[in-house]
Amino acid sequence: MLLMSFPSIAQQALWGGPNIVSPEINKDHTVTFRIQAPDAKDVKISGDWMPRQGWIPGSADMTKDTAGIWTYTTDVLSPELYSYNIIIDGVKTTDPNNVYLIRDVASVFNIFLIDGGQADLYKINDVPHGTVARRWYNSPGNNTTRRMTIYTPPGYENSKEKFPVLYLLHGMGGDEEAWIALGRTAQIMDNLIAQGKAKPMIVVMPNGNVAQQAAPGESPKGFYKPTMQLPHTMDGQYEATFKDIINFVEKNYRVKADKAGRAIAGLSMGGFHSLHISRYYPNTFDYVGLFSPAIMPDPKVKSEVYDNFDATLKKQMENGYKLYWIGIGKEDFLYKYVKEYREKLDAMGMPYVYRESDGGHIWKNWRIYLSEFTPKLFN
Amino acid sequence: MLLMSFPSIAQQALWGGPNIVSPEINKDHTVTFRIQAPDAKDVKISGDWMPRQGWIPGSADMTKDTAGIWTYTTDVLSPELYSYNIIIDGVKTTDPNNVYLIRDVASVFNIFLIDGGQADLYKINDVPHGTVARRWYNSPGNNTTRRMTIYTPPGYENSKEKFPVLYLLHGMGGDEEAWIALGRTAQIMDNLIAQGKAKPMIVVMPNGNVAQQAAPGESPKGFYKPTMQLPHTMDGQYEATFKDIINFVEKNYRVKADKAGRAIAGLSMGGFHSLHISRYYPNTFDYVGLFSPAIMPDPKVKSEVYDNFDATLKKQMENGYKLYWIGIGKEDFLYKYVKEYREKLDAMGMPYVYRESDGGHIWKNWRIYLSEFTPKLFN
Structure with a gap:
């Protein structure tokens, strides 16, 4: 078909980068986040399942592999709709591989869902x-x-x-x-x-x-x-x-x-x-x-x-x-x-x-x- | 009122960072973008008003001031609905100060609008x-x-x-x-x-x-x-x-x-x-x-x-x-x-x-x- 002739570079440039999946909900209900950032010095994730310090959200370091992909895997999470941000060299922003976003006042979060129990009511x-x-x-x-x-x-x-x-x-x-x-x-x-x-x-x-x-x-x-x-x-x-x-x-x-x-x-x-x-x-x-x-x-x-x-x-x-x-x-x-x-x-x-x-x-x-x-x- | 007692640290933590405005549409229809990133080495902006190289979107360097705030101001832009991303140390992501986002297939862009002419049809x-x-x-x-x-x-x-x-x-x-x-x-x-x-x-x-x-x-x-x-x-x-x-x-x-x-x-x-x-x-x-x-x-x-x-x-x-x-x-x-x-x-x-x-x-x-x-x- 004609549109098959879109060069792959075009698809990559226009509709997202390499095929990184983030977040990935693992079978055991841990969740793995990935972001390609070979030139970043420090990448963190801040999620609403992490303990807060008073009003300050919790965060955790992500770990860089030799290909420049940073990952973080959670503990087992209970069923819930969760939100998180990625912090790239100190800048709190969104996960470029996750298009599911919700605004709360002036902040934008990525979301994901662990199914089961109460959270099944939140699913389509x-x-x-x-x-x-x-x-x-x-x-x-x-x-x-x-x-x-x-x-x-x-x-x-x-x-x-x-x-x-x-x-x-x-x-x-x-x-x-x-x-x-x-x-x-x-x-x-x-x-x-x-x-x-x-x-x-x-x-x-x-x-x-x-x-x-x-x-x-x-x-x-x-x-x-x-x-x-x-x-x-x-x-x-x-x-x-x-x-x-x-x-x-x-x-x-x-x-x-x-x-x-x-x-x-x-x-x-x-x-x-x-x-x-x-x-x-x-x-x-x-x-x-x-x-x-x-x-x-x-x-x-x-x-x-x-x-x-x-x-x-x-x-x-x-x-x-x-x-x-x-x-x-x-x-x-x-x-x-x-x-x-x-x-x-x-x-x-x-x-x-x-x-x-x-x-x-x-x-x-x-x-x-x-x-x-x-x-x-x-x- | 009761909710006035929300500590300001809480508001900052919960609903966004310091009061940075980005994008700011200037009176002459140039646009200034700002992002606080004191620890980033390199911050770029990629907008759909920039010339592309084939399928590759254009981008431009942002400039860091002594407070760690990076800025970029465009030339005068014609009326249009524009989209852009911020690239922080090589990671293409969204502007944390702009909550207006649109997904196109697997990519998410920030948007802004320069009014006048045809673009007035796109305004509410x-x-x-x-x-x-x-x-x-x-x-x-x-x-x-x-x-x-x-x-x-x-x-x-x-x-x-x-x-x-x-x-x-x-x-x-x-x-x-x-x-x-x-x-x-x-x-x-x-x-x-x-x-x-x-x-x-x-x-x-x-x-x-x-x-x-x-x-x-x-x-x-x-x-x-x-x-x-x-x-x-x-x-x-x-x-x-x-x-x-x-x-x-x-x-x-x-x-x-x-x-x-x-x-x-x-x-x-x-x-x-x-x-x-x-x-x-x-x-x-x-x-x-x-x-x-x-x-x-x-x-x-x-x-x-x-x-x-x-x-x-x-x-x-x-x-x-x-x-x-x-x-x-x-x-x-x-x-x-x-x-x-x-x-x-x-x-x-x-x-x-x-x-x-x-x-x-x-x-x-x-x-x-x-x-x-x-x-x-x-x-």
């Missing part, structure tokens, strides 16, 4: 797949259009049925790409639905930063370096205008537009948002999930959203709900604030389900929490 | 935006489910109107992510529609490799190193089963399901596919676009799809169509085959529009061709 299995759309909606409360990611379950398009909706909120520095990429939401939902463990549901992943129309690179602001903190993320504006999102979804999708058909959950800042949105609209959600929530017991920011906290929380309790779920890792830096919040709920007699996991403020936990929370919805 | 402007969905469909002809990317124009969901459809096919090594990422299809369509230059239309971007269910990383095959060549890409199977895609789209979307409402176009291998699909289904498409098509005048592969080439092409001509559009760059390695094909069309009296551009077999040209082709459709 041979099951029916939902549709994932990026869609713009009008937000009159913010006087602009904004972008969301929306998962509709397998069969949605060919059904006349009405589906329940989970609103799933990201953390600080995240956006409408966070849950679908880092959270593996589409894979988790496809798999749980196929296994009969979760009801078919729509999952709406909005952008929780009202200062943004869309994720970095996806709005008229163009390409810029993302930052962790943006104005108006935790000042009540998002919560107060959340009805724009609910209205859009309920007008544009075949949904169960009642309390029994609505759930809201979020991680970190999104847990804070979920707490306040479910309280501010106190008879709207039958299911609330706070994943490592960034509880703010004494906000400096004044907003009518945060006024009458205790009274509206009590109102939410009195109105009734089916599930108020709180999950946090034992090592999370927010642990003590969540503990205080639980004491407050205990004191007022507000029922909740509490899940304490290992680990800290990390996506590994949020994927687990999503996998455990969604089977409890809409039953 | 403040115009109504269509919806981009990744959706799975059943392909009985391939006995499997497969993934496609589908663009529905602004207003599609809130209309009762039927829309015409452009089937837009990728090249060898590409997949259903190629046109939407490298081709900026959603941006081009949003902008042309907003300017009244293109009719609102649905754009279907299927996966043209029947050996794949979906793009690398998006199928049960998991994460693996993508390759340029796959079995069954140019052996007739895709063309013969293309009706599965048309059937799916016409059953599941509000479309004009007639010849006047169908266009097909593709680049390189996708141009080859478009040529053969439009001929094999000779009364199906009123609009055909061959972008740098990989014409295969004497296929070694035997398939009933390629039988009776001349007779079915003549049949297509006799059935009539509104546009048969061929575009190619003067430096394209396929130029001579396209010239031969045009001579064949001339000899048989088959009308076509011919567009010859500068440059070679590159995405810059395919974005231009898409921008010029779509305004000619469905008028």
Whole structure:
């Protein structure tokens, strides 16, 4: 065939270097990384399976062979979606042989997956797949259009049925790409639905930063370096205008537009948002999930959203709900604030389900929490 | 606020290094790149605006300052979407300060955009935006489910109107992510529609490799190193089963399901596919676009799809169509085959529009061709 005549030098130049495989998942679930760098003095790998020193990620030296290829093999790794970077002579960058990348705020990591156990929920299995759309909606409360990611379950398009909706909120520095990429939401939902463990549901992943129309690179602001903190993320504006999102979804999708058909959950800042949105609209959600929530017991920011906290929380309790779920890792830096919040709920007699996991403020936990929370919805 | 208490070391460790901006688009449309690499001996940049030596990409040395930051500033660049890599001590990798990345087969590039002129079509402007969905469909002809990317124009969901459809096919090594990422299809369509230059239309971007269910990383095959060549890409199977895609789209979307409402176009291998699909289904498409098509005048592969080439092409001509559009760059390695094909069309009296551009077999040209082709459709 004609395209066979592409010279091999062209293929090498255009579509990657020599045929180095990295990472290679070995049969025993160790993982070998390789990088060709004959002129580098020092090559390290930094992976999220390595012990951290406080906030500093762990790293390990790679070893150079006579051909200039550096390698590193891990110990046996448990099933999980892992991320890593390569550090070439002090520069933390990506593995040129691994095209699978995820951005988290302003950092880009390579990823790989060790299958088995919980991690099989993160794989694309041979099951029916939902549709994932990026869609713009009008937000009159913010006087602009904004972008969301929306998962509709397998069969949605060919059904006349009405589906329940989970609103799933990201953390600080995240956006409408966070849950679908880092959270593996589409894979988790496809798999749980196929296994009969979760009801078919729509999952709406909005952008929780009202200062943004869309994720970095996806709005008229163009390409810029993302930052962790943006104005108006935790000042009540998002919560107060959340009805724009609910209205859009309920007008544009075949949904169960009642309390029994609505759930809201979020991680970190999104847990804070979920707490306040479910309280501010106190008879709207039958299911609330706070994943490592960034509880703010004494906000400096004044907003009518945060006024009458205790009274509206009590109102939410009195109105009734089916599930108020709180999950946090034992090592999370927010642990003590969540503990205080639980004491407050205990004191007022507000029922909740509490899940304490290992680990800290990390996506590994949020994927687990999503996998455990969604089977409890809409039953 | 609580999350303000994230120590700055944590932010630096978790979400990127010191605040280096790279690339910086200067006011005069030169571009400055920066990378902190005090321990590197040699840092280069390789960008697609640099002259190539044959297939070998150009590169230039970056210069180190006393703080260990390497910089490089380009000459004035014309408006365009550009791609580049950083080469650290001989290792071609990505710029750690630029989170905007695109994969092309097995390579990952950083991107940036110089606005103005044609490139303004590639920007996300403040115009109504269509919806981009990744959706799975059943392909009985391939006995499997497969993934496609589908663009529905602004207003599609809130209309009762039927829309015409452009089937837009990728090249060898590409997949259903190629046109939407490298081709900026959603941006081009949003902008042309907003300017009244293109009719609102649905754009279907299927996966043209029947050996794949979906793009690398998006199928049960998991994460693996993508390759340029796959079995069954140019052996007739895709063309013969293309009706599965048309059937799916016409059953599941509000479309004009007639010849006047169908266009097909593709680049390189996708141009080859478009040529053969439009001929094999000779009364199906009123609009055909061959972008740098990989014409295969004497296929070694035997398939009933390629039988009776001349007779079915003549049949297509006799059935009539509104546009048969061929575009190619003067430096394209396929130029001579396209010239031969045009001579064949001339000899048989088959009308076509011919567009010859500068440059070679590159995405810059395919974005231009898409921008010029779509305004000619469905008028």
